[in-house]
Amino acid sequence: MQNEKCMDAILDEFSRIAKDYLQHINDRSVFPLPEDLEKMKRMDIPLQEDSLDPEQVIHELHELGSPATVTSAGNRYFGFVIGGALPASLGANLVAGIWDQNAGIDAASPVSCFLETLCQKWLVQLLDLPQETAAGFVTGATMANFTCLAAARHALLQKQGWNVEENGLFQAPRIKIIVGEEVHVSVLKALSMLGMGRNNVIKIPVDSQGRMKPDGIRKISGPSIICAQVGNVNTGAFDPMEEICEIAAHMDAWVHVDGAFGLWANASSHYKHLCKGIQKADSWATDAHKWLNVPYDSGIAFVKEKQHLISAMSMNAAYIVSGTKRQPYHYVPELSRRARGIEIWAALRSLGxxxxxxxxxxxxxxxxxxxxxxxxxxxxxxxxxxxxxxxxxxxxxxxxxxxxxxxxxxxxxxxxxxxxxxxxxxxxxxxxxxxxxxxxxxxxxxxxxxxxxxxx
Ligand SMILES: Cc1ncc(COP(=O)(O)O)c(C=O)c1O
Missing domain, CATH: 3.90.1150.10 (Aspartate Aminotransferase, domain 1)
Structure with a gap:
């Protein structure tokens, strides 16, 4: 089949599959049945030598793969914290797929770069964060925690005359890491990836709902990162941010907030009180694939002082054109990546x-x-x-x-x-x-x- 014709056929086939899948999403078992998982294994064949018609490939994927999916995009999936995909964000995901943009550099995708910058502005307003806050668009809250904590590590060590990006951590001055006993494992993983260690933390006791009891922080001094959380993964409880930030103001501390889903409460006048005080923090991690209901994967790292984020994340090479425009790769761990801002833009634009x-x-x-x-x-x-x-x-x-x-x-x-x-x-x-x-x-x-x- 000619390439163009083949693309037309794929798009027609795709449209049929999409309707077929979504129209029946609630008629099925939410978790695939054993026979569907068995059927999926029919894909395990030796890879053939000759090329196949793409239409046939997609057809096979639907026939053998779709029944084996968990219908987390449906109405009655309550596992983990998994949001659905809004029609506009799903549509934008497909458009983004057609565009196939490399979102890392403005020169590779002005539209993605523009939409990310716009989303940064909208999100900062919507979530009521300090106006100057910068955002990096990453895969999820784990990477958002990592990105924010890299900025925190940079800021605290820079204050002590240490350039961690150049010199590493082996001889670096100590930073204390403070977490609640109910810290999410992704924060600990981020700390481990940053060379600060999962166990090298001071654990603050929590109450019956998992909220940090901030008095435990009062006796700690010296350069510290306080990892707070809004939205405990089990109870949904929020750390008392007002009090934590008030204590941090008298310490040499950076306050990071893991708000994988809870941060979105700040967009509702009804639930905003739960986040009281978060504006006084220094960084915030959240997921768009949770409560903004965009398709996987999509997280956001927010850092109040842009220069710390950029110092922690940037890289340069002569072939990477860097003008005066916002260059997304200065804000996240990756260079080349998917254009996640497109779906976030669509979700925000459709919801208001x-x-x-x-x-x-x-x-x-x-x-x-x-x-x-x-x-x-x-x-x-x-x-x-x-x-x-x-x-x-x-x-x-x-x-x-x-x-x-x-x-x-x-x-x-x-x-x-x-x-x-x-x-x-x-x-x-x-x-x-x-x-x-x-x-x-x-x-x-x-x-x-x-x-x-x-x-x-
Ligand atoms: C509080 C909290 N932090 C971090 C994460 C990790 O998010 P992700 O799986 O998107 O990396 C989660 C996931 O549920 C979470 O609830």
């Missing part, structure tokens, strides 16, 4: 400020309804449902694990498991624009049916 606030508020309200329904039926809800996260216990650890397994096999909805302060629990995270009250009712009914019929 009110639409985003409504999405967050609706998810939180649905999480409350979910918790109330299960609690009224006699199940134990372990957390204060202040956001979109619900932790449920079905009894002892084995019973809860069995219930989770049955719920996952049942296929009406999907929820994961966790341990919360020594108690085995099921996690529910309501994070998708698609989820409705009907979905919560259907999911709660399925859970209660399983409890009544199979768990007892």
């Amino acid at each position: 400020t009110k639409g985003l606030a409504r999405l967050i508020e609706r998810n939180c309200q649905l999480a409350s309804v979910f918790a109330e329904t299960l609690s009224n039926a006699g199940l134990r809800v372990l957390n204060d449902v202040a956001l979109n996260q619900v932790l449920v216990s079905f009894g002892d650890s084995d019973t809860t694990k069995r219930a989770i397994q049955k719920i996952q096999q049942d296929g009406v909805c999907w929820c994961g498991g966790t341990e919360w302060r020594g108690i085995t629990a099921m996690r529910i995270s309501v994070s998708s624009w698609r989820t409705t009250e009907e979905d919560i009712e259907k999911s709660a009914n399925a859970i209660l049916r399983i409890v009544n019929e199979e768990i007892g």
Whole structure:
């Protein structure tokens, strides 16, 4: 087939597949059935010598791959913290695929660079961060934490006359790293990748919801990075940012906020109070693939003082044209990369400020309804449902694990498991624009049916 003709055929086939997949997304088991996973293995064949018709390749991918997908893009997926993909952000993802832009350099993609700069401005306003804040568009909150903490490391060591980017960490002055006992593992991983060590941290005790008790920070002095969190991955709880930043102001400290999903609460007048004080921090990490509902992958690193971010991330070579324009590669670990700003732009443009606030508020309200329904039926809800996260216990650890397994096999909805302060629990995270009250009712009914019929 001629190349152009072949491209037309692929686009037609793609459109058919997309409709077929999305129209039936809620009719299927949320987690693929064993037979679908078995069927997927038919793709495991020796790679043939001759080229194949691309249309056939895509057809095969849909036939054998689509049934094996987890329908996390659907209405009743409550695992981890996985947002859906808004129609506009999904559409933009496809357009971005067609454009195939290298977002690293303005010279390689003026449109991507322009949209990222615009998104930086919109997001800083929307999330109510200091006006001068710079943003880097990365793969997710893990890399956003890494990027922000690299900027923090640079700033604190520079103050002590040490250039960490040039000289490394072997002879560097010490920096103390302060985290809450409930720090997310991605922060620890970022610290390890930055040569600061997972275990080289001072752990501050937390309360019953996982919030740092900031008094524990008061007795620490010297150059420090305080890693706070808004939105605990289990409970959804927020560290008391006002108090933490107030203590930090009397120390030589950089405050970093891991707000993988919780930072979006600052875009809602109803939930903004939870973030009180975050403007006084120095850096913030968040995910767009969580609560902004853009397709994977998409995270954002925000740093108040741009020069620290740029010092930590930039590189130069004669062939990389660098004019006066914002060059995205100065803000993130990568040089070449996907143009993530395109989907973020589309999500923001389609939602508007009110639409985003409504999405967050609706998810939180649905999480409350979910918790109330299960609690009224006699199940134990372990957390204060202040956001979109619900932790449920079905009894002892084995019973809860069995219930989770049955719920996952049942296929009406999907929820994961966790341990919360020594108690085995099921996690529910309501994070998708698609989820409705009907979905919560259907999911709660399925859970209660399983409890009544199979768990007892
Ligand atoms: C609080 C928190 N931080 C960081 C992360 C890591 O995010 P990602 O998986 O996008 O790297 C998560 C993921 O759930 C999270 O909840």
